Amino acid sequence: MQVILPDEQIHQIQLLISDLIKQEIENRLNNSNLESPFLNKQQTCDYLGISNNTLDTWINKGLPIIRVGKTVRFDRFELTKWMHKQ
Known part of the structure; x- marks a missing residue:
């Protein structure tokens, strides 16, 4: 038709x-909540310019995370502090 x-x-x-x-x-x-101080994993990867695998490696090396149940968030300020210490 x-x-x-x-x-x-x-x-x-x-x-x-x-x-x-x-x-x-x-x-x-x-x-995208890039204005928020709290980022999810994808936003954190974009913010830091890294892959998800690299993010997981950095988490294992002590990158600070906020865990609420199964939800993982990253504080932009704490990420910056951690990066300056590396």
Whole structure:
């Protein structure tokens, strides 16, 4: 089955999709929480410019973590202090 839409409806749909994509990109950027002093593992890897494997190695070497149940977070200030000591 083929649906034929007037040009105006096609244009409205294109604008709607474009707006939805822009909103999703903004949401993803805003939810990165880089303003927060507490980072998750991926944010910590991005912040330090290292891989997840390197992060795990550094944790074993004493990189300070905050553990709440199964959740692991990193304090940006403590990360910086630890890095200066290395």
